Amino acid sequence: MKTISIGTALTILASAAHGAECIDAKAAKAGFILERPGIHSEFRPAAGGMVSVANEYQSQSPQTQFLFGGLIEVFRDSETGQLAMIPFSDLRKVFPLKAGAKSKTLFVRLAANKQPKGTETLEINVKGKETFSLGDCKYSVLAVRQTIKNEAGKTQDEFTALYAPELQAVLARRYDEGTNAESVVGYEVIKPLPN
16 A cells, blocks of 8 residues: 655645635636625626626625626616616627627616716727736636727726636726826635535
């Protein structure tokens, strides 16, 4: 009978336990948790290509989002109110994403007791592929530039989403890209949902 040292056995067990924390596409179908200081987010696949995200913040009330494909927000609910982004075209045509893909989606933003201020446009430009790490887990992500413009064409919001297609989740956002003020705000930990 072949024997191994206790140190080798512990190393093997630690590696196996640590590797089990990384979520792949198959495991993502059961849902998962992404965290960073101050935020805990639970991702669950939902009907119609949606991903439900339950966010708990350290300093704010909880929030639930529905993201088409895990990327495009279509509904948000929190103690401060509800917000819906109603697209005027089929979001399914935006996916699957690949490097070089571009799209424009016209939509209207609806909130309770507020008249819409006009239509807006979501521009998506898939700039390329990158690797993003969550702890020891590495994911292939697409750098997806998202620009929201108002009816007059003025930019309202702009960032690059680091989107992991296998998870259907944005792992980080890059702001002020290409400037001295460039910053990345991203999750740091991924783990399975508790049973």
